[in-house]
Every structure is written in C-alpha cells, then in structure tokens.
Amino acid sequence: MDIPENYRFSDDHEWTDDQGDGTVVVGISHHAQDALGDIVFVELHGEEGVLEQGDDFGVVESVKTVSDLFAPVSGEVVAFNEALEDEPELVNEDPYDRGWIVKIKMSDPSQLEELMDAEEYEAFLTEGA
Amino acid sequence: MGKGSGQREVKPGDSLRAGIEGAPIEPGDRMSPGIQFEEPLIFERSRTGRRGFVLGQGDWDVDDVDPAAELGGGLFRDEPAELPEVSEPEVVRHFTRLSQWNYSIDAGFYPLGSCTMKYNPKINEATARMAGFAQLHPYMPDQWCQGALELLWRLERILCEVAGLPACSLQPAAGAQGELAGLMCIRAYHQSRGDTQRTRIIVPDSAHGTNPASAAFNGFSVVEVASNADGTLDPAAVEAVMDETVAGLMITNPNTLGIFEKEIEAICEVVHRGGGKVYMDGANMNAILGKARPGDFGIDVMHFNVHKTFSTPHGGGGPGGGPICVSDDLEPFLPVPRIERSEGEDGPVYRRDFDGHPQSVGKVKAFWGNFLVYVRAYTYLREYGSDLPGISERAVLNANYMRARLSDTYNVAYPGRCMHEVVFDDSSFRDFGVSTMDVAKRLIDFGFHPPTIYFPLNVDGALMVEPTETESLRAIDEFVEAMETIHAEAEHSPQLLEAAPQNAFRNRLDETTAARRPILTYRQLREER
Numbered sequence: 001m002d003i004p005e006n007y008r009f010s011d012d013h014e015w016t017d018d019q020g021d022g023t024v025v026v027g028i029s030h031h032a033q034d035a036l037g038d039i040v041f042v043e044l045h046g047e048e049g050v051l052e053q054g055d056d057f058g059v060v061e062s063v064k065t066v067s068d069l070f071a072p073v074s075g076e077v078v079a080f081n082e083a084l085e086d087e088p089e090l091v092n093e094d095p096y097d098r099g100w101i102v103k104i105k106m107s108d109p110s111q112l113e114e115l116m117d118a119e120e121y122e123a124f125l126t127e128g129a
Numbered sequence: 130m131g132k133g134s135g136q137r138e139v140k141p142g143d144s145l146r147a148g149i150e151g152a153p154i155e156p157g158d159r160m161s162p163g164i165q166f167e168e169p170l171i172f173e174r175s176r177t178g179r180r181g182f183v184l185g186q187g188d189w190d191v192d193d194v195d196p197a198a199e200l201g202g203g204l205f206r207d208e209p210a211e212l213p214e215v216s217e218p219e220v221v222r223h224f225t226r227l228s229q230w231n232y233s234i235d236a237g238f239y240p241l242g243s244c245t246m247k248y249n250p251k252i253n254e255a256t257a258r259m260a261g262f263a264q265l266h267p268y269m270p271d272q273w274c275q276g277a278l279e280l281l282w283r284l285e286r287i288l289c290e291v292a293g294l295p296a297c298s299l300q301p302a303a304g305a306q307g308e309l310a311g312l313m314c315i316r317a318y319h320q321s322r323g324d325t326q327r328t329r330i331i332v333p334d335s336a337h338g339t340n341p342a343s344a345a346f347n348g349f350s351v352v353e354v355a356s357n358a359d360g361t362l363d364p365a366a367v368e369a370v371m372d373e374t375v376a377g378l379m380i381t382n383p384n385t386l387g388i389f390e391k392e393i394e395a396i397c398e399v400v401h402r403g404g405g406k407v408y409m410d411g412a413n414m415n416a417i418l419g420k421a422r423p424g425d426f427g428i429d430v431m432h433f434n435v436h437k438t439f440s441t442p443h444g445g446g447g448p449g450g451g452p453i454c455v456s457d458d459l460e461p462f463l464p465v466p467r468i469e470r471s472e473g474e475d476g477p478v479y480r481r482d483f484d485g486h487p488q489s490v491g492k493v494k495a496f497w498g499n500f501l502v503y504v505r506a507y508t509y510l511r512e513y514g515s516d517l518p519g520i521s522e523r524a525v526l527n528a529n530y531m532r533a534r535l536s537d538t539y540n541v542a543y544p545g546r547c548m549h550e551v552v553f554d555d556s557s558f559r560d561f562g563v564s565t566m567d568v569a570k571r572l573i574d575f576g577f578h579p580p581t582i583y584f585p586l587n588v589d590g591a592l593m594v595e596p597t598e599t600e601s602l603r604a605i606d607e608f609v610e611a612m613e614t615i616h617a618e619a620e621h622s623p624q625l626l627e628a629a630p631q632n633a634f635r636n637r638l639d640e641t642t643a644a645r646r647p648i649l650t651y652r653q654l655r656e657e658r
Contacts, residue, residue, distance in 0.1 A: 040644035
C-alpha cells in the first residue's frame with residue numbers, strides 16, 4: 001500500500017496527519033496492522049489525558065498479540081475514533097483514514113519535525129526487513 | 130447433525146489433499162479419521178419433563194417444607210431455572226463425546242513450548258486416590274491427618290533442596306498465584322525495613338508472559354528491559370534501570386527463548402547491590418533440575434509449576450500448583466498456615482501453624498493449597514528419586530535433537546544450543562505467503578498438537594517447541610518428518626496449509642470473529658439466532 005506522502009511516522013509505526021490547526025490525527029501504519037494481523041480490540045488507558053511523547057496511551061489487540069500504542073507527539077488527547085469500538089477491523093481495512101485512533105492537540109508542534117516523512121519511513125521499513 | 134454423525138466417507142490421505150488434485154502427498158498410516166460424533170449443546174438436547182432420575186416421593190418420614198417460607202422471598206425464585214432436562218445416558222454421552230473431541234498427552238505428542246506437557250505417570254493417580262488422602266476433609270484436626278501433613282512437609286523439603294532455598298509455601302494454586310505471593314513477600318520485606326519508596330519491578334522482554342501482569346496486579350509499575358542479540362539479559366541493562374525505587378527483578382531462567390541466562394549471578398548481584406530482590410519464574414525448571422539451583426545463583430524467591438515440572442494434571446485437567454521457595458530474608462513473610470514439625474513422644478508430630486509468623490502476608494488460598502495435586506507431585510519426585518537430573522538431561526537432549534534436525538528447513542530464532550525448548554521464527558516460510566498459524570494448523574492434519582505460536586513476543590512469527598523428556602526418538606522423528614513435509618508443502622502447495630486442518634473434527638475456526646463478537650452464553654446464542 002502507498003504510504004501517504006503528507007503523513008509523518010514514528011519508530012513505533014504510528015502515523016500523524018497534521019490538521020493544520022495545532023492538532024494531529026494518529027493511527028498505526030499499514031505495515032503495523034499487517035504485522036499484527038486481524039485487530040480485534042482497540043482501547044485507550046484513560047478517557048482523556050495529557051501525554052508526553054513516547055508515553056504508552058493504549059493497546060491494540062490482535063488475534064496474535066497485544067501491542068502498546070505510544071504517543072508520537074506530546075499533547076492532549078481530544079478525540080478517540082469511537083467507530084473502532086464496534087468495528088476494530090477498520091484499522092486493518094483502512095489504516096490511514098477510517099482506521100484512525102486518536103486526535104492529539106499538540107503541546108510542541110516542533111516534535112513533528114523529529115518524525116520520519118514518507119520517504120524516510122519507507123527506507124526504515126526496508127532496513128528493518 | 131451434519132458431518133460425522135455416523136460413518137464418514139473419508140479415506141486416509143483424501144483429507145490431507147484437501148481436494149487439490151496433484152498435491153504432493155503420500156498419506157502415511159498415521160491418518161485415522163475414525164468415528165466422530167457431532168454433539169449439540171446440552172441445552173439443545175433438553176426435552177421438557179425428561180429426568181435422569183427421580184427421588185421417591187410420598188414415603189419420606191420427614192415433614193414437608195415450604196422452601197419459599199424457609200428461605201425468604203429474596204432467595205427463592207418465582208420461576209424455576211431453565212436448566213437442561215435430559216436423561217442419564219444423554220448426560221453421559223454428551224460429556225463422553227465432548228471428551229472425544231479433546232486432545233491430551235495420553236492421546237499423542239503435545240509439544241506446547243513453555244508448558245512442559247510431559248506424560249503424567251498413572252501411579253500419581255493411584256496414590257492420589259488412596260482413601261487416606263482422597264477422603265480427608267479440610268476441617269479435620271491436625272492429629273487426624275498426620276500422614277497428609279507429613280507428605281506436605283516432605284514435599285516442601287524436596288522443593289527447597291531442588292531450589293537451593295531454605296523455606297517453602299505450598300499454598301499458591303498455580304504459577305501466577307505463586308508470582309503474586311512471592312511479590313507480596315518482597316513488598317512486605319521492604320516495608321518491614323521502612324523502605325516504602327520501592328514501587329517498581331524490572332521485567333525483561335524474555336520473561337514469562339504473566340510476570341508483568343503479576344507485578345502490575347501487585348501494585349508495582351513495570352520497567353521493561355530488552356534482551357541482547359543473543360536473546361539473554363545483560364547485567365549492564367539491569368544496572369541502567371536499577372535504583373532505590375526498584376523493589377526487585379522478575380526473571381525466567383531458562384528464559385522463554387529456551388536459553389539459560391548465563392549472566393544470572395551478575396544480574397542478581399546488580400539487583401542485590403541496589404537493595405532489590407530477585408524473583409525467578411520456575412516455569413522452565415524442567416531444564417535444570419539438579420543441575421543448577423536458583424538459590425545458588427542468587428535468586429531470593431521462586432515458584433515451581435508442579436503441573437509442568439512434576440507431572441501433575443495440566444491446563445483444563447487442573448487444578449495446578451505453584452509453590453514458592455524463599456531465602457532466609459523473605460521467610461518471615463511466607464503465607465500462613467505453615468507446616469511445622471516437632472519431636473513428640475512417639476516420633477515427629479506435624480501441625481499447621483497460623484500464629485507463629487506475625488509478619489506473614491497472610492493466607493493466599495482457601496484451605497491448604499491443592500492438596501491432591503501435591504500428592505501426585507510427591508509421588509513423581511519419589512519415583513525419580515536421585516535421577517532428577519536425568520529428567521533434565523533427556524529433556525534438553527530431545528530439544529537439541531529436534532533443533533538440529535529441523536534447522537535444515539526452519540530458521541532457529543537464536544542459533545546455538547538450547548535448553549528444554551527451541552524457538553523458530555517464520556523467516557523460512559514467510560515468503561511463500563504462509564503464516565506461522567498455517568503451519569500450526571497443518572500439524573493437526575498430521576496428528577500432532579501444534580506447538581506454542583506467536584510467543585515469545587520478541588520473535589517474529591514464533592513457533593516454540595518443547596518435546597519434554599517423555600517422548601521417544603520415534604515420536605520426535607515423526608514430528609520432525611511432519612514439519613519437513615509441511616515446509617515442502619508451504620513452498621509448493623501453500624493452499625494446503627491455508628485450508629488446514631482438514632483431518633480434524635472442526636476445520637479452521639474463525640478466531641477473528643470469535644474475538645470481535647464473542648458469544649459466551651446460551652442466552653446470547655439464542656438471541657443471535
């Protein structure tokens with residue numbers, strides 16, 4: 001699957017889509033959902049909260065394993081994709097759009113610069129394989 | 130009733146071919162579809178008014194009682210519960226048929242890594258059924274159950290000897306409860322010294338899966354430490370996170386990769402120097418019995434899984450047993466009651482001591498532990514006697530033989546000699562479009578229980594095999610040949626693996642839907658329908 005060009009990626013295979021209003025939408029990459037297999041459950045640790053970059057804030061459970069979600073940027077969680085409660089498969093079917101997980105209001109937008117762009121992420125995946 | 134309600138028109142090999150013409154299968158004589166019975170839920174067998182037996186009525190010499198009046202409104206149902214109404218033979222057939230769908234170590238090879246599915250000798254059952262053990266009541270006074278208390282005391286002494294630690298509690302009901310009780314002892318130890326800032330437990334990524342859960346359940350936060358390129362833990366990695374907020378380290382040795390932690394003494398030294406205690410998960414003790422004693426290499430507290438290492442019933446056949454052994458420092462905190470032995474006029478006298486240990490963490494299990502499980506474990510230990518190290522030698526030899534033979538076709542995750550189990554990754558077949566799950570399901574077609582898969586988590590597509598010492602060379606060779614055949618199939622006819630199992634009572638189950646939309650009760654099932 002094509003890696004969306006305007007997204008930025010963390011080492012933990014999470015993507016961010018900058019909304020241009022100080023918020024980013026966050027999800028897991030196509031590679032991550034493929035490695036995890038069929039996702040059966042997505043859950044946040046708390047209803048809302050302030051996260052530091054790298055904090056684990058939730059879990060993604062698949063038929064194979066349970067995997068932590070790590071905040072790609074610092075900020076406050078302002079929305080959770082409630083569609084995932086009934087349809088966790090959206091993460092598999094459409095990881096870069098309808099399978100988004102949370103929206104974060106960034107406290108330090110410059111952190112986006114530290115993340116990989118699409119080209120770097122693609123290289124990162126090739127190295128890892 | 131569908132498939133299998135009587136005779137099935139299946140020849141050996143047909144099911145292996147899965148309807149794919151020209152599949153390169155030479156069916157062996159191992160194939161045995163046999164007679165298989167469908168069986169509905171027992172609720173679906175129910176017919177109104179049917180009874181297994183009826184108590185004679187009208188000739189009792191006791192007065193009638195009105196249960197509603199006796200129990201009071203809150204405890205008496207207005208409507209009877211909708212329990213299944215079935216005859217005695219229907220009940221017997223129902224459960225017999227369900228048991229025939231099962232797979233057990235008595236039916237065949239069961240190489241479930243990390244679980245030590247060894248054969249359970251039948252003499253264990255014979256002793257556990259002796260009336261003096263089986264018919265004891267837990268409220269009997271100590272003087273009526275001296276033999277049982279002596280057995281528990283002797284078992285504690287044997288476990289302490291194997292652990293290299295001075296004191297033992299048989300209360301924990303299984304491994305995870307042993308972890309809980311052991312961590313409670315560590316916490317109580319720190320608190321007894323007024324050291325209340327130790328709130329963290331270090332857990333390596335090669336530890337057993339329950340370890341972080343037990344630490345969290347005990348109110349500790351978990352610090353994960355990655356293992357090195359050899360799959361073991363570096364003392365330096367522990368040093369880097371060790372400070373005065375760390376209560377202890379939980380380690381599994383041999384670890385879940387089947388590798389002995391060679392730096393264990395140095396690791397324990399780092400934790401001790403920082404004021405912490407080391408907990409060892411004894412799940413993999415089958416590899417080191419009489420060879421290395423945890424107490425000797427620095428462990429402060431550990432549990433045994435007697436249902437793994439000492440051949441007591443396992444899994445659904447439980448209950449288990451997770452006794453813990455501790456160092457002198459932790460001994461005052463062990464659960465009560467403790468078994469005490471003293472010299473009486475006519476020889477030793479045994480008693481349950483509730484009051485002599487004021488610092489104890491208290492009771493962790495109703496009554497006295499899973500007593501009959503311990504009768505089995507004690508029987509097994511006495512049967513082997515001084516040949517305990519021989520168990521581990523044969524277990525390690527079997528695993529290494531399997532590793533050596535299979536390493537031509539499958540990729541060993543961490544090369545080099547293993548202990549009692551070996552972990553393969555999916556790199557030798559991933560490119561054929563075949564998953565670890567497919568390989569595991571295909572093994573069922575060859576009459577084997579699949580090994581542990583997708584664990585440990587630090588190996589991609591892990592496939593973890595533990596043959597144990599009780600399998601013969603022939604059984605292991607048959608398994609190796611099945612694995613080799615499956616690898617060839619993965620390359621040339623991957624559809625066979627994707628369609629597997631075919632030679633099983635149920636074909637591939639839809640695990641995803643089962644997890645996403647589970648149906649857990651009969652009422653739910655009726656509503657779904």
